[in-house]
Each structure stands twice: as structure tokens, then as C-alpha cells.
Amino acid sequence: MSELHVAVLHGGQSAEREVSLKSGAAVAKALTALGHRVAMVDGIAALKLLDKDSIDVVFNIMHGADGEDGQLAAWLKLEGYVSTCGSFAGASLSWHKDQAKTMLAKAGLLTPNSQLLKHPAALQVQGNGPWIIKPATEGSSVGLFKANDAKELQLAVADAFELAEDILVEDFIQGTECTVGVVGDVVLPVVSIQPASELYDFHAKYSSSSTQYHCPPKFSEQWQQALQDDAKLAAEVLNIDGWCRVDFIVDAQGRRWFLEVNTTPGMTNSSLLPKAAAVHGWSFEQLVAAILATAKKAEGGRS
Numbered sequence: 001m002s003e004l005h006v007a008v009l010h011g012g013q014s015a016e017r018e019v020s021l022k023s024g025a026a027v028a029k030a031l032t033a034l035g036h037r038v039a040m041v042d043g044i045a046a047l048k049l050l051d052k053d054s055i056d057v058v059f060n061i062m063h064g065a066d067g068e069d070g071q072l073a074a075w076l077k078l079e080g081y082v083s084t085c086g087s088f089a090g091a092s093l094s095w096h097k098d099q100a101k102t103m104l105a106k107a108g109l110l111t112p113n114s115q116l117l118k119h120p121a122a123l124q125v126q127g128n129g130p131w132i133i134k135p136a137t138e139g140s141s142v143g144l145f146k147a148n149d150a151k152e153l154q155l156a157v158a159d160a161f162e163l164a165e166d167i168l169v170e171d172f173i174q175g176t177e178c179t180v181g182v183v184g185d186v187v188l189p190v191v192s193i194q195p196a197s198e199l200y201d202f203h204a205k206y207s208s209s210s211t212q213y214h215c216p217p218k219f220s221e222q223w224q225q226a227l228q229d230d231a232k233l234a235a236e237v238l239n240i241d242g243w244c245r246v247d248f249i250v251d252a253q254g255r256r257w258f259l260e261v262n263t264t265p266g267m268t269n270s271s272l273l274p275k276a277a278a279v280h281g282w283s284f285e286q287l288v289a290a291i292l293a294t295a296k297k298a299e300g301g302r303s
Contacts, residue, residue: 003035006031007059008039009060009062009067010023011043014064015143020061023063023266027267028040044072052079058083059084060264067085083295087239097134097136097168107233111258112171114169116136116166117157120154130147131147131172133169143163175249177249178217179193179247180248181246182244183290186290187228187231188273188280189215189228189276190215192214192219192250193211213272240261243265243290246260247262
């Protein structure tokens, strides 16, 4: 690919700002190594200050609502930018976890039973637990709680509403958390996650040195292929035409439970997509180049 002027859009004001800053720095270093000119841009306001005509591609690495809820993708397309955001419909559908779960359940994927809450009083205690409580629109396991009984559930829901306006309460599925990256038409190998504590929360992702990752996982090749097929289906159903990471739980019976999709996964040293890419045979620079190539595809109008 010839030299491009790439605006690395990172930072922003979401709860995932610090992760985004680290991801942006890593992506910028890789783009420079690939021979591109890089402009580091902290948020949309900073992007608007640049000469639009001088930018060939916007490489979005803003996590959270700033970069993943579909509004950024729609604005960039409306303004005529070529970007790695892909489809704004795909970003919006994936950002709203309840919508994504509903669509993929209709497509045949298993997903934990859940209820969407817009107020703590709307909670209906269903079953005997345990449950997972999390914001319906957030990433990086921000605001993730587990409740083992009805009292803990009510307390966790109240705590979660301190962090978000809409809350998702899901049945807890005992099993191994797994993730599958998709970059354009390439489905990356499965990564399984073994946190030191019970939950793979924000601390386990970004602070703990005890979390273990296995790629390939200790599953049969048949199970791995099934997870990759599920991830590809999820991307197709949700109209994701750029890059993403699809998260699952695999229980003891081998059933694959869809959890959520992230349309701008982390690209830090501890992030999962680079780990899978390495097993696929890609260096970090090759992964960044493959993501950048999805922006070239989006230029043709698919997004």
C-alpha cells in the first residue's frame, strides 16, 4: 500500500479513554513502521481542526460511546471521510447489547436469558441466580457485576445505575470465556480466557498479571471452528463490514453462548485481537495493515 496520511482518532471522553490512548499509541507506531504519515487526534473536536482534504484515512481507535455507538461512523461517512469504522448500522446494533442479542438469537445463536432495565424498580427477579449485571451500552467490562442471590442482585443493579442509564441483567453461564476476532473477511483463531478471579472484568483485562490466555484454546478443533463460524455469522447478521471481536461463553457441555460484539477492540499489549493475530501468523503491523485495508473497502460505499 502506498503512503497514506492517517489520522489516528483516539482518546475521547468515555470510560475507556485510558485504554484508547494506549491503543492509539500502539497503532500509530505500527502505521509509522508501515510507511504511513500519522496524525494523532484526540477526539472529534481535534479532528475537525485538521484539513479534511489532507487526510486519506481515519483510523478509529476510540473505545466506548465516543467511537463505537454508530454516531461517529455515521458522521465520518456524512462528512466524506474514509475510515475504519465500517458500517454505522453495525456499530449501532452491536453497541446496544440487547438488540444484538435479540437479532442473533433469531439467527440461531444461543445467548443467556436477559432483561433490559431503564430503572431499578423495573427489575424482575427471575430464577434463583446467579446473574451478571452490566451496562447495556458499554465496553471493556466497565460496570460488570455478579450477583448470587436476589439481595445481591438488587444491590448490584443499583450500583450499575450509578454508571449507566440502561442495564442488562443476564443469567450467569458457568464456563470458559472465549473471543473471536474478525478483520474484513478473515476470521482469526479463538482465544480462551482464564482470569485469576471468577469474572473477566476491567481489572482482569488491563491490570491483572494473573489472567491467562490460550490461543488456540484447550478445545477440540471442532468446537473452535464452530466458534469461528458463530463469529462470522454474528458479523454478517449485525452488518459489520470492518473489524470486530465477538465474545462467547462455552459451557461444560460445549454449548456456545453469545455475549456481545466489540466493533473497536483494544489494541494494547494485553489486548486479545493482537494475540489471535499472532497465532494467525500476523505481526502487529500486519494486523494494523489489515484493519486499514477494511477502510479502503468501505470507501466503495458498503458502509
